Amino acid sequence: MTGLSIDRISMRFDLPNGSAVQALKDVSLTIGQGEILTVLGPSGCGKSTLLNIVAGFLAPTSGKITLNDTPVRGPSRERGMVFQKGALFEWMNVRDNVSFGPRMKGQKPGDYAAEVDHLLEVVGLRDFKEKAIYELSGGMQQRVALARCLANHPDVILMDEPLGALDALTREKMQSLVLKLWKETGKTIILITHSVEEALLLGERLLVMAPRPGRIHSEYRLPFADMGVDMDLREVKKHPDFAPRREEILSLIWDMEEEIMGRKEVAE
Amino acid sequence: MIPLLLYIGFFILTFAIVRALTGSMRKDDFIARKTVTFGDESAVVADRRASFFSIFAIFLLWASFTGSVLLPDFLHMPGPFTGTGTFTYTAQTADGQSDDATVSVTVLADAQESDAVEVAPGEGFAKNDSMAISTYRSSLARVDANDEVTRDDGATVVAVNGEPIAPGGEVRTDFARIGMSQRGTLNVEPNSGWQMEPIWLPAPEAVFKRFVEIASTGFRNYTLLEHLGFSLFRVVSGFVLGAVVGIPLGYAMGLSNWFRGWFDPIVEFMRPVPPLALIPLVIIWAGIGEGGKIILLFLAALWIMAIAARAGVSGVDIAKVHAAYSLGASKAQIMRHVIVPNSLPEIFTGARVAMGVCWGTVVAAELVAAEKGAGMMIMVASKFQNTDIVLMGIILIGIIGFGIDILMRWCERVLVPWKGRS
Ligand SMILES: Nc1ncnc2c1ncn2[C@@H]1O[C@H](COP(=O)(O)OP(=O)(O)OP(=O)(O)O)[C@@H](O)[C@H]1O
Ligand SMILES: [Mg+2]
Numbered sequence: 001m002t003g004l005s006i007d008r009i010s011m012r013f014d015l016p017n018g019s020a021v022q023a024l025k026d027v028s029l030t031i032g033q034g035e036i037l038t039v040l041g042p043s044g045c046g047k048s049t050l051l052n053i054v055a056g057f058l059a060p061t062s063g064k065i066t067l068n069d070t071p072v073r074g075p076s077r078e079r080g081m082v083f084q085k086g087a088l089f090e091w092m093n094v095r096d097n098v099s100f101g102p103r104m105k106g107q108k109p110g111d112y113a114a115e116v117d118h119l120l121e122v123v124g125l126r127d128f129k130e131k132a133i134y135e136l137s138g139g140m141q142q143r144v145a146l147a148r149c150l151a152n153h154p155d156v157i158l159m160d161e162p163l164g165a166l167d168a169l170t171r172e173k174m175q176s177l178v179l180k181l182w183k184e185t186g187k188t189i190i191l192i193t194h195s196v197e198e199a200l201l202l203g204e205r206l207l208v209m210a211p212r213p214g215r216i217h218s219e220y221r222l223p224f225a226d227m228g229v230d231m232d233l234r235e236v237k238k239h240p241d242f243a244p245r246r247e248e249i250l251s252l253i254w255d256m257e258e259e260i261m262g263r264k265e266v267a268e
Numbered sequence: 269m270i271p272l273l274l275y276i277g278f279f280i281l282t283f284a285i286v287r288a289l290t291g292s293m294r295k296d297d298f299i300a301r302k303t304v305t306f307g308d309e310s311a312v313v314a315d316r317r318a319s320f321f322s323i324f325a326i327f328l329l330w331a332s333f334t335g336s337v338l339l340p341d342f343l344h345m346p347g348p349f350t351g352t353g354t355f356t357y358t359a360q361t362a363d364g365q366s367d368d369a370t371v372s373v374t375v376l377a378d379a380q381e382s383d384a385v386e387v388a389p390g391e392g393f394a395k396n397d398s399m400a401i402s403t404y405r406s407s408l409a410r411v412d413a414n415d416e417v418t419r420d421d422g423a424t425v426v427a428v429n430g431e432p433i434a435p436g437g438e439v440r441t442d443f444a445r446i447g448m449s450q451r452g453t454l455n456v457e458p459n460s461g462w463q464m465e466p467i468w469l470p471a472p473e474a475v476f477k478r479f480v481e482i483a484s485t486g487f488r489n490y491t492l493l494e495h496l497g498f499s500l501f502r503v504v505s506g507f508v509l510g511a512v513v514g515i516p517l518g519y520a521m522g523l524s525n526w527f528r529g530w531f532d533p534i535v536e537f538m539r540p541v542p543p544l545a546l547i548p549l550v551i552i553w554a555g556i557g558e559g560g561k562i563i564l565l566f567l568a569a570l571w572i573m574a575i576a577a578r579a580g581v582s583g584v585d586i587a588k589v590h591a592a593y594s595l596g597a598s599k600a601q602i603m604r605h606v607i608v609p610n611s612l613p614e615i616f617t618g619a620r621v622a623m624g625v626c627w628g629t630v631v632a633a634e635l636v637a638a639e640k641g642a643g644m645m646i647m648v649a650s651k652f653q654n655t656d657i658v659l660m661g662i663i664l665i666g667i668i669g670f671g672i673d674i675l676m677r678w679c680e681r682v683l684v685p686w687k688g689r690s
Contacts, residue, residue, distance in 0.1 A: 057590050077596035087587035090686035091609035100605070101595040134689040145591075152595050 002068050003032040004054070004156055004188060009063035011049050011214075023049045024060070025213035031205075033155070036182050036189040036225055038203030040196060040249065042256050046214025047192045051158050054190065055081050067156065077101065080154030084161040086141040088133045094120070094144055095129045101152025112151070119147040123177065139170035143177070150181065159191040163198065172233055175201055183229045196249050200224055200242065201233055208249065210256055218252070220245070270462065271329055278328070282321040327472060334471035335463050345462035348403040350375050352385055353443030355429050357411055357454065359394040362422030367392035371411055373444065374400045375458045393417050399456070404465045406457035408449075424452055470656040475663070478656040487657070488648060490640045496664060499634065499642040502558065503626045503672075506565020510622065514570045515615060518577025519607070535571055543568035543629040547636050556637040561630065568629045569622040576618020580611020613687040616680040623676055627669045642668075 011024040023046040031037055039047050052058045054065060056075040065072040067079065088097050095116055096103075102112035120126050123143040133141060142162060149157055159178075163171045175198060182189055193199050199206050204225045210217035222245070228236045236242065305311040331339045335347050352374045360366040369392070372385050383400035390396040393416035401407045417423040426432060428439040428446045438447040447455040466474065483492045490498075520527035521535070546564055554560035584607055592606045634643025642665050649657035680687065 055590070055594060057593075075590065075593035077594065079594060081591060081594045083587045083591065085587070087585065087591040089588065089592075089606065089609070090689070091612070091684075100592070100597075104592075104595060104597045104601050104605075132686065134686050148591075148595070154594075 003030060003035070004190075005030045005066045006050075006054065007064045007066070009050070009053060009060045009065065011046065011053065011058070012061045022213035024053075025215050027063070027214070027216055029207070029216065031156075031188055031190065033188055034186045035204055036179075036191070036202060037205045037207060038199040039190065039192045039207045039209060040194075040199045040253060041209030041214075041217075042211055042253060042260060043194075045209045045211035045256075047209055048160055049214065050209075051081075051160050051190065051192055054156075055079050055158050077105075077152055078155045080149040080152055080157050082142075082145050082149050082157065082159040082162045084164050086133075086145045088141055088144055088148070090133045092133070093129070094125060094131050094133065094136070097133065097144055098147045098151050100148060116147075116151060119151055122181070123147045139166050139174065142166060142174065146174075146177070146181070150185065154187070156188040156190065159189065161192055161194060164194065171198075176228065176233055178202060179225060179228045182225075196246055196253070197237070200245055200249070201228055201236060206249070208252060211260060217256075220249075271333060275325060275329060278321075278325045282318075282325070286317055286321075330469070331472055333462065333464050334466070334469055334474075336471040337473055338471075347461045347463045348375070349443045349459045349461070350377070350403060351443075353441065353458070355439075355441045355444070355446060357394070357425050358427040358430070359412060359415060359417070359423050360426045361393070361417045365393070366426065367394040369394035369411065369415070370396045371409060371456075372396070372398040373409075373456055373458065374398070375403055375443075376400065377403050379403075389414070393423075401456060401458055403458070404460050406455055409454040409456050411454055419452065425454060428454070467653055467655055470659065475656045475659045478654075479660045479664075482657065482660070487645055488640075495640050495645050496642055496668065498640045499627075499630050500668070502561045502565055502630050502641070503623070506562045506630070507569045507619075507622055507626050509562065509566040510569025510626075511573045511619065513566075514573030515577045517570075518574040518579075519581055519611075521574065521578045522581025522611075523607075531574070535574055538567075538571045539575065543625065544632050547633050550633075551637060556639075561633055561638070564633055565626045565630060568625050572618050572622040572625060573615070576614050576621075577611060579618075580614035581607055583614060584610045612684045613680075616676070616684055616687070620673060620676045620680070623672050624669065627665075627672060631665055 006027060006029040009024055009027045010022070013021040013023055015021065027046075027050060039050070041047050049058065053060050054072065056072050056079065072079070089100070092100070098119060099109075099112050099116045102115075117126070117129075120129055123146060125140060125143055125147070128136065128140065133144070136144065142165075145162070163174050166174060178189070178191070179202060181187070191199075191202055193202075200222060201224050203220075203222055206220040206222055208217045208219070209215065224236050224239065224242065227239065302308065302311050328339075328343075330336070332343055333345050335344050352372055354370050354372050356368050356370050358366055358368050369390060370387070372387055374383050374385055376383055379400040379402045381400055384398040387396045387398045394411075395414045395416070397409065397411050397414060399407060399409055411425065412418045412423055415423065425448070429441055431439045433439050433446070433448050435448050435450045435452050438445055440446075444456050444458040447457065449455060470478075479492075486492060487495065517527075517531060521531050522528075543564060546567060550560045550564045550567075554563050588606055588610065589602060592602050597605065630641070631643035634641035635647045638644035642661055646658045646661035646665075649655075649661065
């Protein structure tokens with residue numbers, strides 16, 4: 001089977017003081033090649049943990065992950081990651097950051113120069129090729145991170161709140177960019193976000209996770225991502241189905257948060 | 269005490285004058301627009317005018333208290349009395365007769381006995397005397413030695429300038445303090461003024477002259493450049509060795525459990541031991557030659573560099589390592605492209621500290637034992653009370669240390685421009 005399959009993943013963190021946190025419990029999910037999936041959930045419900053397991057940075061306590069029928073055992077170039085704060089290499093300029101993957105493969109500048117130029121063009125940073133990372137704004141850095149990930153041709157792109165630190169306008173532009181790249185490249189994308197709107201706009205499928213233990217609460221299939229590929233996102237938001245969906249999911253998450261708070265108060 | 273008060277006075281005075289004349293420092297950038305500046309460290313910028321006056325004040329005080337030729341006379345502190353002063357004493361014989369005589373005291377820098385003025389003996393049984401004293405010195409005056417009735421005959425001095433004096437007492441004249449010893453001998457102590465004796469603090473120009481002299485003729489078989497060069501050579505070779513061993517050691521400690529466990533006790537134990545405390549041991553083991561010095565500086569730099577490299581590795585943002593792995597980098601590539609560059613800022617900070625410590629340690633080691641070097645120069649000079657050489661050495665040591673730090677900071681700016689800017 002092509003695509004990503006997450007099979008009954010559980011993750012327990014044993015804390016030094018003897019207690020344990022069940023961050024994930026029996027999470028199962030399959031994502032087809034070329035799908036874009038967004039993940040929502042209250043803070044601490046295990047979204048990052050799940051993504052880190054898929055990326056191969058964490059080994060689950062139990063369960064199995066396969067990508068195109070190959071088990072995941074560690075990080076690898078098929079699964080690219082875009083972090084919340086770029087995680088760019090400050091000691092390299094923009095071009096060297098973007099060409100990092102190809103260079104590690106041993107490619108010569110001649111092999112990747114054209115593609116790097118093209119990617120920088122796509123993310124709108126053509127004129128910043130030689131700039132140092134610390135000379136860029138947060139939004140520009142995030143675009144470099146995206147280009148760096150794409151230059152490496154992963155099958156799956158994992159994003160943990162990639163747009164969380166951006167201002168509203170840049171964020172909207174980046175959302176369009178993500179959709180455009182998704183359509184053009186046909187990559188599988190998993191994107192974690194705290195913004196319900198973003199999850200609705202970008203997700204063909206939207207996953208809501210619930211905490212304690214972290215698990216999948218519900219899943220939605222949405223039409224908005226396809227619309228957003230060649231429509232202004234503000235127009236998409238005006239779609240008659242959009243607002244009701246937003247309210248539905250907002251109240252779902254709101255209830256979960258209430259429950260967590262309530263439980264805390266009881267515990268105290 | 270007086271110099272300190274003057275210094276504080278000068279501090280306040282220049283502040284008031286500069287403020288009154290030009291207002292507070294002009295800031296052209298956006299800091300000028302900040303309304304909250306007290307407590308905002310970034311809004312504090314060194315006022316270069318204050319730096320200028322600070323250096324100026326030190327030289328002013330130095331020159332003023334040493335009677336330097338660089339200053340016009342009226343800015344000098346009162347110097348020691350020079351020239352010829354006189355006082356009279358009254359001698360009394362055992363049978364109650366008394367007579368006055370005058371003592372002429374010539375005070376000169378490096379006075380010889382022949383500098384004493386010729387005086388006529390005068391009337392009466394007490395005869396006039398003359399004597400010569402070097403500045404800042406005092407001298408016993410056997411005023412009765414040429415009298416007709418001496419102390420052995422029962423005569424005593426009962427007054428100076430008409431004021432009665434007894435053994436243990438003293439009389440102040442316009443140019444000197446005249447004391448009387450328990451046995452009745454007068455002791456003449458010309459006023460020394462407020463200036464410092466050159467043996468304590470030579471004038472700036474004396475230090476400079478000595479600098480020119482030593483720079484051209486050398487000191488103790490080696491030229492000045494050789495002295496300083498040897499100190500620098502020791503520092504650089506000790507530091508380089510320390511870095512070459514310490515940095516990989518720090519990396520290993522940052523990357524491997526076994527290395528961390530093995531070297532942690534050693535590094536943590538050696539870190540608080542000041543390198544100066546190792547000098548005796550190193551001298552016993554390796555002697556006072558170049559080998560011992562370089563071993564000492566190697567040890568001084570080693571722990572600092574190891575700790576800096578270890579901190580550089582632990583300081584790496586795990587997201588960057590993860591990103592590199594996801595981009596397909598191998599362990600060696602992670603090391604080369606992520607861990608090493610990421611640790612460079614820490615290593616440079618460590619290198620600056622290490623260079624400073626090494627420079628201080630080499631001078632101290634040379635003070636203890638050496639045939640050449642900046643520290644040896646001032647140590648030997650101090651034994652011969654060549655304060656000007658000592659001062660010159662201290663100034664050169666300071667300038668070189670400062671120069672090293674500027675050089676390191678420059679390297680840092682060029683090689684790790686991203687430091688502190690992520
Ligand atoms: N290294 C760890 N050690 C111990 N507990 C951990 C660790 N990492 C995560 N956890 C716990 O696992 C749970 C899930 O954490 P996770 O970071 O996956 O949440 P999240 O859904 O990403 O939250 P957020 O939206 O705030 O990023 C939390 O309760 C957290 O305390
Ligand atoms: Mg998270």
